[in-house]
Amino acid sequence: MKRALLCMAMLPIACSKPAPPPSLPYKTGDVREPACARGAPGCVTLSLPEHPQAPRPVSMKGVVQMVVSLPQQRLYAFRDGALLATSPVSTGRRGHATPAGHFHILQKQVFHRSNLYSDAPMPYMQRLTEGGVALHAGALPGYPASHGCIRLPASFARKLYGLTSFRSTVVVTHDHIADDQAALRLAVSATPKFVPPTPPVIAPPNPTVPLPPTPSITVAVAPKTIVVPVAG
Numbered sequence: 720m721k722r723a724l725l726c727m728a729m730l731p732i733a734c735s736k737p738a739p740p741p742s743l744p745y746k747t748g749d750v751r752e753p754a755c756a757r758g759a760p761g762c763v764t765l766s767l768p769e770h771p772q773a774p775r776p777v778s779m780k781g782v783v784q785m786v787v788s789l790p791q792q793r794l795y796a797f798r799d800g801a802l803l804a805t806s807p808v809s810t811g812r813r814g815h816a817t818p819a820g821h822f823h824i825l826q827k828q829v830f831h832r833s834n835l836y837s838d839a840p841m842p843y844m845q846r847l848t849e850g851g852v853a854l855h856a857g858a859l860p861g862y863p864a865s866h867g868c869i870r871l872p873a874s875f876a877r878k879l880y881g882l883t884s885f886r887s888t889v890v891v892t893h894d895h896i897a898d899d900q901a902a903l904r905l906a907v908s909a910t911p912k913f914v915p916p917t918p919p920v921i922a923p924p925n926p927t928v929p930l931p932p933t934p935s936i937t938v939a940v941a942p943k944t945i946v947v948p949v950a951g
Contacts, residue, residue: 777911783882784906785889787869788896789817792862794871795902796879802899803882806875809859810891811852811867818867821909822847822889827880831855833866842873843880847889854879854889 783803786795789810796803811817824845831844833851841855850867856877857870864870869891871879888909896902 779886779910782884783879783887784909785887786896786902786905787817787889787891788902789819789863789891789893790895793896794869795896795899795906796882797903797906798882800903802903804875804878805899806871807859807861809857809861809865809870810863811865812863815866817852817863817865817869817891818848819891819893822891824883824885824887824889825849826853827883827885829880841868843871843876845880845883 780799782798784797787793787808787810792808792810794806794808796805824847826844826846828844829842831841833839833841841853841857843856845854847853852867852869854869854871854876856873857865857868859870859872888906890905890909892905896905
């Protein structure tokens with residue numbers, strides 16, 4: 720009785736139970752399947768892998784890795800775990816010490832001149848730091864004599880230049896290196912551990928094709944009908 724009186728008081732609004740919303744053409748929460756068919760014109764598709772992509776180990780196959788011992792004034796070069804060559808070097812003298820650490824080759828130039836020290840030639844230059852420290856051919860007096868760079872014999876600098884890439888690593892250390900295997904362990908320590916996973920790619924819609932209509936439900940209200948959009 721109360722419901723009947725309430726319905727009469729609320730007229731002209733219909734008191735009948737509203738119809739359920741229409742079923743959508745895809746499962747709720749399924750971000751991989753939009754309301755339109757995958758690949759159809761006008762669809763915005765989110766490309767996701769079937770399984771989450773884990774970080775993958777870095778492959779250094781074919782990449783030259785180097786170690787420079789400052790106290791021994793010697794460079795070791797490896798590729799695929801095998802010793803390619805060793806060479807004497809001349810690093811930074813007192814007041815211009817060559818920094819220790821792990822480096823990558825940032826720039827290569829067959830003939831380069833210093834923009835800091837009297838336009839000095841730096842043949843087969845391979846830059847390691849933003850400050851200008853580099854591997855290059857130069858004089859080797861048998862002791863540290865440079866302004867911070869790592870000087871190499873001319874013939875070795877030319878050969879090394881042809882073998883390296885921008886993936887090559889250089890470890891500069893204050894340690895004495897006992898043997899080739901100890902140098903190899905240091906070289907491997909500079910290898911990046913993982914490559915980050917590739918993020919999902921969102922494909923933009925075709926602007927020339929209209930998007931499909933938004934799903935909606937119809938609510939009966941006297942004396943007219945109102946169409947209410949429903950997020951799909």
